[in-house]
Amino acid sequence: MQIPWGCDIESLENAYDLQKWLAESGLPPQKMGIDRVEVGERGLVALNNIRKGEKLLFVPPSLFITSHSEWSRPEAGEILRRYNVPDWPLLATYLISEASVDKASKWSNYISALPRQPYSLLYWTQSELDRYLEASQIRKRAIERINDVTGTYDDLRLRIFSKYPDVFPEEVFNMETFKWSFGILFSRLVRLPSMDEKVALVPWADMLNHSCEVETFLDYDKSSKGVVFTTDRGYLPGEQVFISYGKKSNGDLLLSYGFVPKEGTNPTDSVELSLSLNKSDKCFKEKMEALKKHGLSVSERFPLQITGWPLELMAYAFLVVSPPDMRQQFEELAAAASNKSRSKKEMRFPEIEEDAFQYVLDNCEASIAMYSKFLQASGSMDLDVTNPKQLNRRLFLKQLAVDLCTSERRILFRAQYILRRRLRDIRSGELRALKLFDGLRKFFK
Ligand SMILES: C[S@@+](CC[C@H](N)C(=O)[O-])C[C@H]1O[C@@H](n2cnc3c(N)ncnc32)[C@H](O)[C@@H]1O
Numbered sequence: 001m002q003i004p005w006g007c008d009i010e011s012l013e014n015a016y017d018l019q020k021w022l023a024e025s026g027l028p029p030q031k032m033g034i035d036r037v038e039v040g041e042r043g044l045v046a047l048n049n050i051r052k053g054e055k056l057l058f059v060p061p062s063l064f065i066t067s068h069s070e071w072s073r074p075e076a077g078e079i080l081r082r083y084n085v086p087d088w089p090l091l092a093t094y095l096i097s098e099a100s101v102d103k104a105s106k107w108s109n110y111i112s113a114l115p116r117q118p119y120s121l122l123y124w125t126q127s128e129l130d131r132y133l134e135a136s137q138i139r140k141r142a143i144e145r146i147n148d149v150t151g152t153y154d155d156l157r158l159r160i161f162s163k164y165p166d167v168f169p170e171e172v173f174n175m176e177t178f179k180w181s182f183g184i185l186f187s188r189l190v191r192l193p194s195m196d197e198k199v200a201l202v203p204w205a206d207m208l209n210h211s212c213e214v215e216t217f218l219d220y221d222k223s224s225k226g227v228v229f230t231t232d233r234g235y236l237p238g239e240q241v242f243i244s245y246g247k248k249s250n251g252d253l254l255l256s257y258g259f260v261p262k263e264g265t266n267p268t269d270s271v272e273l274s275l276s277l278n279k280s281d282k283c284f285k286e287k288m289e290a291l292k293k294h295g296l297s298v299s300e301r302f303p304l305q306i307t308g309w310p311l312e313l314m315a316y317a318f319l320v321v322s323p324p325d326m327r328q329q330f331e332e333l334a335a336a337a338s339n340k341s342r343s344k345k346e347m348r349f350p351e352i353e354e355d356a357f358q359y360v361l362d363n364c365e366a367s368i369a370m371y372s373k374f375l376q377a378s379g380s381m382d383l384d385v386t387n388p389k390q391l392n393r394r395l396f397l398k399q400l401a402v403d404l405c406t407s408e409r410r411i412l413f414r415a416q417y418i419l420r421r422r423l424r425d426i427r428s429g430e431l432r433a434l435k436l437f438d439g440l441r442k443f444f445k
Pocket residue numbers: 009039040041042043115118119187188206207208209210211256257258259260261
């Protein structure tokens with residue numbers, strides 16, 4: 001179903017109307033203008049020289065959309081407040097409600113300039129996720145997110161919408177429109193640290209695209225009473241201005257914003273490695289109980305970065321490989337794996353270190369094999385040319401998946417290299433100790 005709101009972002013017409021409306025509605029004159037850009041399609045571009053350290057934007061609170069914004073249909077807002085609906089579902093419903101009244105909404109210019117189909121994994125079908133993201137843990141995260149959105153909508157429908165069908169008719173408030181509004185929230189909502197972490201849609205500020213190379217982010221500025229950001233570099237006229245959407249992995253960026261940064265440009269990139277207890281382990285039940293007690297399960301995902309992995313991952317690996325005579329330590333290991341341990345020092349269990357590293361290496365290599373299979377096959381995947389429009393979509397999704405999988409596999413290769421080296425050191429240390437022991441034995445004979 002085609003959503004009747006928003007626009008095709010290839011055209012800048014609606015964005016120019018938005019710019020005009022904002023200027024008439026209290027947005028001060030800007031040093032940036034909306035334009036077609038190379039990264040992110042539409043973005044904000046410097047109109048004059050912008051210096052490093054300048055504050056830009058100054059969007060006043062009267063132009064933010066928050067959970068306290070006034071509803072064009074007050075009865076709808078009143079009902080949701082009575083049911084104490086949390087911020088995210090409230091804002092998702094608000095956006096649909098305002099969109100449905102068209103020009104009668106204060107936000108009609110803003111809504112008309114929003115993308116009709118936000119780039120988000122919410123729009124990938126199950127078979128697209130299976131086909132393109134089989135190797136990546138992002139597939140599971142996308143399915144969880146889609147289920148969350150579906151569950152949230154079902155809950156609202158059952159508890160509220162079905163009781164007030166005149167206020168929330170199904171032609172307007174349905175799964176398709178919720179997918180759209182949640183897609184907009186995931187890709188545009190900002191958390192404002194200096195406003196008690198309030199979440200808001202901030203028109204104009206949400207035209208800024210992300211760069212992994214900048215560190216500046218949007219926040220509320222109490223002195224100027226508006227949303228601003230401070231540039232961490234200078235820009236020449238015509239250059240696109242960027243902010244940071246946060247220290248996110250490529251997978252997180254794809255999940256919420258629908259893009260993957262260029263290979264090797266994201267210093268905070270990470271990949272999730274899934275580790276599981278061995279079902280044939282004699283202590284399976286005891287280990288499972290220990291994990292459960294600390295909020296973990298028999299299968300967990302841990303982030304690997306190019307610079308290393310967290311202590312929690314090693315604690316989980318130690319628990320998996322620990323023999324029955326270490327049962328006294330199961331609790332301690334499960335606590336450390338859940339980040340609840342008091343000690344933040346690296347755990348040392350020399351007698352099972354080799355097994356633990358080997359276990360993590362085996363999991364890394366199994367994961368690498370899946371990525372390699374997908375990346376090798378991706379060249380010959382899309383030969384169906386009977387439907388050109390569908391083919392474009394397929395090529396686009398496939399390219400995103402190839403970019404994601406290449407960056408995730410790169411981190412796994414690095415982990416594989418470090419793990420192999422650690423194992424070689426452990427083994428050569430053992431060999432040296434063995435030779436020494438042998439030498440001593442001969443000496444004392
Ligand atoms: C907050 S909006 C930014 C404005 C957006 N370009 C627009 O035209 O409405 C976030 C969306 O911009 C796009 N985007 C932002 N940064 C990007 C980047 N570095 N590369 C590709 N797309 C990007 C993605 O589609 C993302 O979902």
